[in-house]
Amino acid sequence: RQLALAISDLPTPQQEVLNLFYFDEMSYDDIAALxxxxxxxxxxxxxxxxxxxxxxxxxxxxEQ
Structure with missing residues (x-):
């Protein structure tokens, strides 16, 4: 949950590449092309x- 909140606070371009790389398992080259x-x-x-x-x-x- 904390990770999801931290990701949502990132700028959109950073969220995009993070999601494409880690969750969609795309390569750097594929992300760049997309x-x-x-x-x-x-x-x-x-x-x-x-x-x-x-x-x-x-x-x-x-903080915890």
Whole structure:
């Protein structure tokens, strides 16, 4: 539940690549083609999303 809330707080482009990569199990190249962006953009969005989630979940853990 906390993960879902943290994901919903991400910017839409980061949510898209996160869902496509982890839940739809698409490759970086397939995501890039689908979204019509560079592969490096997919990589950056995923890295930024992961870091944001890591920070959000760490904060939630400390509050409990």
């Amino acid at each position: 979204l019509q962006v560079a592969r490096s953009t997919v990589n950056t969005r995923l890295a930024t999303a992961r870091e944001s989630l890591r920070k959000a979940l760490t904060t939630l853990e400390r």
